[in-house]
Amino acid sequence: MPAPRFALPVALATWLGAGLAALASLAAPPTSGTAYENGRWFDGEQFVAATWYVVDGRLTRQQPDRLSGRVDLAGGHVVPPFAEAHNHNLQNAWGVTRMRQAYVDQGVMYAAMLCGDPLSTTAAREALGPSPGVDVLFASACISSADGHPLRMARQQPDGSLAPVQDIHDKSYIVMDTVADIERKWPLVQAAAPDLVKAILVHSERPEHRTDPAMHGINGLEPAxxxxxxxxxxxxxxxxxxxxxxxxDFDVAVQAGVDWISHLPGYRFWKDRDESDYRLDDASIRLAAERGIVVIATANQAVDAARGDAGALARVQALQRENLGRLMEAGVQIAIGSDAFGGTSLVEHAYLRDLQVMDDAALLRALVETTPQLLYPQRKIGRFEEGYEASFLVLDGDPLRDPTALSRIRVRVRAGEPMPAQP
Ligand SMILES: [Zn+2]
Known part of the structure; x- marks a missing residue:
């Protein structure tokens, strides 16, 4: 009889199958997550209708075994959170108290603070607490010369008096004047527990500035x-x-193999200087591209620096367009940082948009992809891809057609958790 001959294998197969399923379920418990439906998601070029699921704080297109929730995004435009690559707003506790909520409100979830002394950085980290709503990198202490920036600024006291130089040196910033200082002062750098190092160059090609009293406190490192x-x-x-x-300075930085250029040269032309002092060389642009050096333009600084002189601003902007155009053509990535007191990267985004140096999709990509990935290269952020961190903003409108949509955020999700609506 053929039947019994089949019975055993079928039973065996069933038993084996159940066993395998049990093993599989041991290896991977049923997944549970939330569906985000009816959104239009930025793919780096355009917005595409899709459903994404959030499982264990990560994005996936695979529907989990169990849906713990469904969120109807009602046609909203979804972008990764914004990043700010150059600022100082959050580098001390006072600034954190004053500005942290503005970062959250404006959708800036990643930021780099590019100076600050060790004590204020520690206080800022404490003030931010364990879940600040924005991830912050600290350069902690700037490195500059004894007569360098930020000495002049740091000496100014609220009552108009000047703090003694020794109160500022190796406290507000770290002084390095000789190559031997690098090793000698390195413990000071480490003591600041920095996430990165910030160094200052200011017209380093003009050694005559060292002996000019008008330049005292605003110079920078010896290029060597x-x-x-x-x-x-x-x-x-x-x-x-x-x-x-x-x-x-740009050429010195590129030759030295730095990682970030934190200002595009030429946001202002110094007295008796002109375009020729700020137009980047072809060779340094090529080397920057080869070495993957990223330029944080902070181009909006031109507005304040021009102090209402429309003619001066027009000249600066013409050169900014030229420099940025040549950098991008060579393949140098431009990151978004505002360096704006009381502002965020949205200030720089708006300025660059008006400058018309890149199309709106490229500019949005710089804000939501290039800049977050520059700040945190080890993390899967800045894109909507399988396994990426589930942090995103849902905008009320298409920012590629209407840039004001960037400030109309309907929903904020950070590491898979919806952030509370603003009061
Ligand atoms: Zn700055």
Whole structure:
């Protein structure tokens, strides 16, 4: 009889199947997550209708075994959270108290604070607490010369008096004047527990500034110090951001192999200087592209620096267009940072949009993808892809058609958790 001959294998197969299923369920318990439906998701170029699921704080297109919730995004436009690559608003406790909520409200979930002394950085970290709604990187202490920026600024007291230089040196910023200082002062850098190192160059091609009293406190490092400093920082696993003022500074920074240029040169032309001092060289642009050095333009700083002089601003903007255009053509990535007191990267986004140096999709990509990935290269952020962190903003409108939609945020989700609606 054929039947019994089949009976055994079928039973065996069933038993084996059940066993395998049991094993599989041991390896992977049933998944549970939330569906975000009827959204239009930014793919780097355009918005595409899709349903994404959030499982364990990560994005997936695979529907989980069990749906713990469904959220109807009602045609909203979904973008990754914004990032701010150059600011100082959150680098001390006072700033955190004053500005943290503005970052959350404006959808800025990643930010880099590019100076600050060790004590204020510690206080800022404490004030931010364990779940601040914004991830912050700290450069902690800037590195500059004894006569360098930010000395002049840091000496100014609220009552108009000047603090003694020794109160500022190696406290508000770290002084390095010789190559030997790099090793000697390195413990000060470490004491600040920085996430990255920030170094200052200010017209480093003009040694005559050192003896000019008008320049005291606004100079920067000797150019010869930068390459060994970058080497030391990289050896300690720290990236280096550099303030550059002139085209020559940009070249020094690129040759030294820095990671970030934290200002595009030429947001202002100094007295007796002109376009030729701020127009980037082809060779330095090429080298920046080859080395993957990212430029944080902070181009909006031109507005304040022009102090109402429309003619000066027009010249600066013409050169900003030229420099940025050549950088992008060579393949250098432009990140978004505002350096704006009381503002966020949205200020810089609006300025660059008016400058018309890149199309709206490229500009949005810079804000939501390039900049977050620059700040946190090890994390899966800045895109909607399988396994990426489930952090996103749902906008009321298409920001590629109407940029004001960037400030109309209907829903904020951070690491899979909806953030409370604003009061
Ligand atoms: Zn700055």
């Amino acid at each position: 110090l930068l390459a060994p400093l970058v080497e030391r920082a990289h050896g300690a696993g720290l990236r280096v951001a550099v303030h550059t003022e002139s085209a020559a």
